[in-house]
Amino acid sequence: MDSRVVLRSERVVISDGIRPATVHIKEGRIERVGGPDEIPPESSLIDCGSSVVMPGVVDTHVHVNEPGRTEWEGFETATAAAAAGGVTTLVDMPLNSIPATTTREALRAKRAAAEGKCAVDVRLWGGVVPGNAAELSGLLEDGVLGFKCFLVPSGVDEFQHAGEADLREAMPVLARHGSVLLVHAELPGPIAAAARVWDGAGPEGLREYGRYLSSRPDAAEVAAVELMIRLCRETGCRVHIVHVASAEVLPLLRAAWEEGLPVTAETCPHYLTFAEEEIPDGGVAFKCAPPIRSRENRERLWEALRDGVIDLVASDHSPCPPEMKKAESGSFRDAWGGIASLQVSLPAVWTGARERGFTVADVAEWMCAAPARLAGLGGEKGAIAPGYDADLVVWDPEASFEMDPIRLRHRHKITPYAGRTLYGVVRRTLVGGEDVFG
Ligand SMILES: [Zn+2]
Numbered sequence: 179m180d181s182r183v184v185l186r187s188e189r190v191v192i193s194d195g196i197r198p199a200t201v202h203i204k205e206g207r208i209e210r211v212g213g214p215d216e217i218p219p220e221s222s223l224i225d226c227g228s229s230v231v232m233p234g235v236v237d238t239h240v241h242v243n244e245p246g247r248t249e250w251e252g253f254e255t256a257t258a259a260a261a262a263g264g265v266t267t268l269v270d271m272p273l274n275s276i277p278a279t280t281t282r283e284a285l286r287a288k289r290a291a292a293e294g295k296c297a298v299d300v301r302l303w304g305g306v307v308p309g310n311a312a313e314l315s316g317l318l319e320d321g322v323l324g325f326k327c328f329l330v331p332s333g334v335d336e337f338q339h340a341g342e343a344d345l346r347e348a349m350p351v352l353a354r355h356g357s358v359l360l361v362h363a364e365l366p367g368p369i370a371a372a373a374r375v376w377d378g379a380g381p382e383g384l385r386e387y388g389r390y391l392s393s394r395p396d397a398a399e400v401a402a403v404e405l406m407i408r409l410c411r412e413t414g415c416r417v418h419i420v421h422v423a424s425a426e427v428l429p430l431l432r433a434a435w436e437e438g439l440p441v442t443a444e445t446c447p448h449y450l451t452f453a454e455e456e457i458p459d460g461g462v463a464f465k466c467a468p469p470i471r472s473r474e475n476r477e478r479l480w481e482a483l484r485d486g487v488i489d490l491v492a493s494d495h496s497p498c499p500p501e502m503k504k505a506e507s508g509s510f511r512d513a514w515g516g517i518a519s520l521q522v523s524l525p526a527v528w529t530g531a532r533e534r535g536f537t538v539a540d541v542a543e544w545m546c547a548a549p550a551r552l553a554g555l556g557g558e559k560g561a562i563a564p565g566y567d568a569d570l571v572v573w574d575p576e577a578s579f580e581m582d583p584i585r586l587r588h589r590h591k592i593t594p595y596a597g598r599t600l601y602g603v604v605r606r607t608l609v610g611g612e613d614v615f616g
Contacts, residue, residue: 181205183611184217185570187226191233191542192562201231203568206610210564226572229605230538233546233560234266234298234569235524238553239360239420239444239492241516242268242300245291246276251497251589253295256520259587261297261615263521264571264604268298269553272305272326273337274496280305280337282316297614298607299569301553306359307338311347315355323553324358326420329402330366333467333515339366342405349415358416358552363402363427364468368395376511385460390510394469399424407434410441418552419443421494423468425478432487442489442552445479447526448517450491452476452594460508463594466496467515480534483544490548491527495520497590505592518588522595525602528575532601538575568611577603 183203190199190211198214202221217223237260243250260268270288272279279285279302292300304322306314314325325348328339340348345359352359372393376384383389403419407430410417419431422445434441448466453473457464464470482488496516504513519526524545531541550560558567578601583591606616 182209182218182221183224184221185224185226185231185572186214186217187231187572188214188228190231190562191539196230196539201562201570203611206568208562208564208566208568211562229572229574231562232538232542232571232573233562233566234571234607234609235264235545236267236549236553236555236560237265237493237495237520237523238269238490238549239446240268240270240495240520241274241497242270243274243497245287247274249499250274251518253292253300255587255589256495257295257297257300259521261607261609262587262604264524264573264607265520266298266569266571266607266609267301267550267555267559268520269301269303269323272303273332274334276336278305278307278337279303279322280307280310281313282320285317285320285322298609299567301555303360305337306340306344306348308340308344311351314348314351318355318357323555324360325352326360326362328362329405330362330364330369330398332362342409345409346413349409349413353413353415356416358418360418360420361402361406362421363406363419364394364398365401365405368398368401369393379511381507381509384507384509384511387454387457387459387461387464387510390465391454391469391471394467396424396426396471399468400426400430403427403430407439407441410434410439416440420492421446421449421468422479422488423449423471425471425475425482428478428482428487435487443487444490444492445483445488446492446494447519447523448594449479450476450530451526461594462503462505462508462510462513463592463596464517465510465513465515466494466517480530490552491523491544492549493519493523497588500590500592503592517594518590518592519595521586521588522581522593522600524571524573524604525600526595528602529600532575568608570608571604572606572616573602573604575602577601579603
């Protein structure tokens with residue numbers, strides 16, 4: 179029996195553009211890309227018509243939370259949601275699982291927990307926390323793709339945030355290995371100074387989005403990015419700023435780029451979609467950290483994607499049980515900060531992108547190729563080219579749907595996208611040439 183599968187479409191996203199083509203798959207990999215009529219007689223044809231065939235989305239910022247907080251999400255539900263959303267590789271963050279992935283032993287525990295439960299390709303980031311510098315080389319040897327750290331309290335006790343002294347221990351180790359440090363870039367100082375906005379806030383005051391926003395000021399992001407650029411320069415360690423929310427950091431990122439420093443950055447679908455002006459008081463589904471800022475700020479983030487100052491988009495899928503979202507009180511002070519959007523990130527980003535004149539090829543760069551490079555998977559994921567994994571999403575950019583939370587395969591169905599019309603319907607998702615959705 180021949181194992182060759184051929185996908186044909188009028189719109190295949192290849193590195194040099196979008197054109198009619200066939201994608202020939204053998205043993206889980208892309209064997210070659212041919213003309214639209216090159217269909218070997220013994221192959222089985224999947225005719226995708228005019229649907230776009232794109233590399234599967236590589237989401238480098240996902241909190242699966244298993245083991246230890248599987249009631250928040252879990253590998254089965256997260257990867258089912260990923261498959262439905264056209265995400266073929268997700269890279270799991272070292273928190274909020276218990277144990278956090280900060281030791282070799284914890285890494286083994288996470289691998290064991292994931293075993294046999296994953297519908298898509300799952301890779302792992304390790305964590306840099308105070309006191310674990312001696313673990314970092316071993317974690318790399320055992321296969322983590324790089325490391326994440328926090329500069330402010332992370333929200334969970336078992337993942338402590340790093341100070342400059344901790345970073346000065348860890349970053350030279352990562353630099354020696356050519357590894358990368360992903361940074362939650364907010365510094366505690368400006369946040370502590372702003373905390374008094376909650377003083378005397380009654381139940382109504384706790385529901386005010388504006389108050390939450392001023393409790394996480396732009397200054398916290400700016401100071402953190404300044405620190406990380408300085409440490410990058412001094413240690414030679416690659417730095418990636420996760421979830422850029424404040425456009426105030428963009429000039430710093432641009433200067434670092436012009437200086438030739440190995441600093442990259444991402445933003446998230448929610449910072450590109452929503453704006454402060456549209457968030458209702460008590461709308462805790464919108465709470466994340468750093469917070470969603472103004473409309474004008476949002477447009478500057480889009481411009482940064484256009485200029486390449488922001489390299490990529492990742493979901494920061496960060497779910498929690500419904501009771502932790504405090505929907506009843508609507509208290510922004512007390513709600514969990516995190517938005518679960520693994521399944522909707524492609525349509526959410528595309529919806530905003532098409533309105534602003536971007537193309538499917540732009541989205542493929544931000545959500546497939548660039549994240550694959552960040553994770554060191556640039557030679558196997560994120561492109562439709564010979565030798566690459568046959569991880570593909572077949573989708574219709576012109577089709578739209580109304581976001582009904584019931585369709586989410588996430589463990590919990592809370593989403594700020596509820597009721598929104600989104601463009602981009604995923605028809606079929608393949609991982610290693612095998613159907614995982616559609
Ligand atoms: Zn995160």
